[in-house]
Amino acid sequence: MTPATTPLLSVERLTMRFGGLLAIDDLSLDVGARRITGVIGPNGAGKTTFFNCLTGFYKPTIGSVRLNHPRRGSMRLEELASHEVAHKAQVVRTFQNIRLFPQMTVLENLIVAQHNMLQSASRFSLAGLLGLPGYRRAERAAIDKAVGWLTRLQLIDKADSPAGALPYGMQRRIEIARALCVDPLLLCLDEPAAGLNPRESAELNVLLKHLAGDEGIAILLIEHDMSVVMNVSDHICVLNYGRKIAEGSPAEVQRDPNVIKAYLGEEDADDELAAGVRP
Amino acid sequence: MNTLVIAHHPASPAERLRDAAATALIALLLGIPMIGLTTVDQGGMLRVATRWPTLFAFVAICFAGRLLLRYGLDLLRARRLARDQAAAASVGRVVGSSAILTGIGWLALAVALLLPIAFSDNRYVVDTATTVLIYVMLGWGLNVVVGLAGLLDLGYVAFYAVGAYTYGLLSTQLGWGFWQSLPVAGAMAAAFGIILGWPTLRLRGDYLAIVTLGFGEIIRVILVNWTELSGGPNGITSIPRPSFFGLPFKPPGDAPTFASFFGLEYSPNQRLIFLYYLILGLALLTNVFVSRMRRLPVGRAWEAMREDEIACKAMGINARNVKLSAFALGAMLGGFAGVFFAARQGFISPESFTFNESAIILAIVVLGGMGSQLGVVLASLVLVLLPELGRDFAEYRMLLFGAAMILIMIWKPGGILAHREPTLRHLPQGGER
Secondary structure, eight states, X not given: OOOSSOOSEEEEEEEEEETTEEEEEEEEEEXXXXXXXXXXXXXXXXXXXXXHHHTTSSOOSEEEEEEEETTTXXXXXXXXXXXXXXXXXXXXXXXXXXXXXXXSBHHHHHHHTTHHHHHHHTTTTHHHHHTOHHHHHHHHHHHHHHHHHHHHTTOGGGTTSBGGGSOHHHHHHHHHHHHHTTOOSEEEEEXXXXXXXXXXXXXXXXXXXXXXXXXXXXXXXXXXXXXXXXXXXXXXXXXXXXXXXXXXXXXXXXXXXXXXXXXXXXXXXXXXXXXXXXX | OOOOOOOSSOOOHXXXXXXXXXXXXXXXXXXXXXXXXXXXXXXXXXXXEEOHHHHHHHHHHHHHHHHHHHHHHHHHHHHHHHHHHHHHHOHHHHHHHHHHHHHHHHHHHHHHHHHHHXXXXXXXXXXXXXXXXXXXXXXXXXXIIIIISOOOOSOTHHHHHHHHHHHHHHHXXXXXXXXXXXXXXXXXXXXXXXXXXXXGTTOOHHHHHHHHHHHHHHHHHHHXXXXXXXXXXXXXXXXXXXXXXXXXXXXXXXXXXXXXXXXXXXXXXXXXXXXXXXXXXXXXXXXXXXXXXXXXXXXXXXXXXXXXXXXXXXXXXXXXXXXXXXXXXXXXXXXXXXXXXXHHHSOBOGGGGSHHHHHHHHHXXXXXXXXXXXXXXXXXXXXXXXXXXXXXXXXXHHHHHHHHHHHHHHHOTTOSXXXXXXXOOSXXXXXXX
C-alpha cells in the first residue's frame, strides 16, 4: 500500500557497506507525506544505519535518497552534509541515545535548534551585537515558537531547567520538541519510546498521530515498542540483516511469515538468517 | 610516596584499615632497600648494615598517615555532598548567589577604577595590576575557545605573539600608531586563528590540544629563526609607547606633552596609570563583547558545540563555521592583548611567548570555571598575585603555587565559579520551579 501521489522521500537501492559488513543491502522504500512510516527489525538489523544514511552522517556506498521538497524541488540527500540535510532539506532526526545539550536549559536547547533563522536575522552577529529591532523580533519569534512546542508537550514548567538534569522520559520529549523547532518536513525518530513507561508511550502515540495528521509532518519511526509502532504507523517496513524482508500495513506485516521468523526465530531458519541468505 | 586514590563511595572502617595496610605493605617493600638496608664505611670497606627500627617506624607512619588521610577525605566528601543537597533543595539560594556574583562583579569594577588613584605613587601596585588585567583579557579571550566552544587550545600564546609582533613591526617599520595598528593586529591574529582552525576541524579533545600545542611552538620557532622579519632572539626594540590622543608621556620639551598640555607636573607614573586605564578599557570591552556574543545565536551555537557536536549537526548547524568563528574571535582578542603588551613593554622577543604563558592562560580559564567571566578575574588574581606574594619564599615559590592550584582543584573541581547563567529565560529570574 503505497501513497498514490509522488512520495515525499524515495530511497532507491540503498547499500551501506563497512569493510566486510553489509549493514544495509539494496534497500528501497517510499515515505509518504503526512504519514507515519515505521521501520522495525531485530537488533542490528541496520535501522539506525539507515537513519544515518538519510541524514548525512554516513555516505551510502551505493544508492540514492531522493526528497521531493514542496518548495525547493527534488533533492538528493546523500549528496548533502549532515547539517544541510536538516537546514535545507528539513529532514530532522532524533537519536537512540538522547543527545541534548545537557548543561543548557530546555528553552536554550530549542532556541539552538532555530540557529539558522536567528543567525541570518542577526546579520553575522552585527545586528545582534547592536540589538537592532529586526534581530529582537526574530529572537522573540524564536522564543514564542519554542514556548509553543514546550506548552503542547507539557514541558513548559521545565523551560528554565538544565536539560541534562531532567528525567529520562522528559528528555525524550525535549529532543522531539527540539527537532520540531527546526520545522521538519520529515521527522526521523530513533526509538522515541525507549525507556518510557506505558502511560508515556500512550501519550507519545497521541503526539505522533497529531504531528502527522494535524501538522502534516511525515514521520519515519524506528521503534521496538510494538504498542507504539502497530498503533500509529500507516506503513511498516521490516529489516533483517540489512535487508527489507516485508513491507505493508501493520496488519499485513504482523501476519507475514518472514517477519514472524525473524522475530521469533525458527530452529532451522536461524543458520540461514545468520548467513544473510534470504529464507 | 603514596598515590592519592579517591574512592567513589564512603569507605567502611574495615576498608580503610585494608587500604592503610596495603599502603604500609608497599611502604615496607620500598623501604627495605631504601631505609632498611644501608652501607657503612668500615675502614675503606663498604659493609651492609640494617636499620629495622627506622624502617618499622617509617611503615607505621605510612599506615597511620594513610588512615588519617582517607578519614579526612571521606569527611570532606560527606560534607560537600550534604552541602550540594542543601543547595539543590533551596533554589532561592542559587538565585541569591547569582545576585551576589553580580554584586562582586560591580565591586571589582569599582576597585579596578579607583586602584590607580589610591596607589598613584606606588609604581609596583599599578604595574602588577596592569599585568593582572592583561591576563584577565587573555583569559576572557581564551574563554571563548575553551570555555564556551569547548575546544582545548594549548597554543593560545601564538595569537598573543601575532598581535604583539604585528604592532611591533607596523610601528617600527611603517610608523603606525597604537590605535591604527590595533584593528590590523586583531585581524591578523584572527586570520591565524582560522589558519589553525581549518586543519583541526575534525579534531577534538586531546588530539586538538596536541595540534594547538604544536602550533604555538611553530609560531615561536618561526619568530626565533626568521631573523630578517622578527629580529630573531633579539626581538624588536624601541616600540613606541601609546600616547594620549597624540600627547606623549615625556619630560617637558619643545612639543606639547601630556603633562604640559594639562598643566600638570611631569611624573613617570602618569604613563603607567594611563597604560593601566587603557588595558582596563580594553578588558572591559572584551568582557562586554564576549558576554553579548554569548547571548547571540553564534554564542549559543558555541556552547551547543561544546555539549554535543553531533546533535548540533542534526539541528542544521554548520559546525565548521561555528568552530572557525570561535577560533577567530578568541584569537582576535588575544591579538589585541598582544598589541597592548608590545606597547607597554616597548620590547618584545620570542622569550615572552613560550608554552608557559599558554599554560598559565589556560589555567586561568580552567581554575576560574569554564565559561565564567568573573571566575577568570579571580583566577588571574590568584595566578598572578600568588607568585608575586611568594617572592619572599624564593625557591619555594613554585611549590606554593602548585600547592594552591591543587587545593583549589580539590576544593572546587569545576573551577572557582562553576555556575552557568542561562542566556535567556522563559520566566524572569527567581521564577524557576
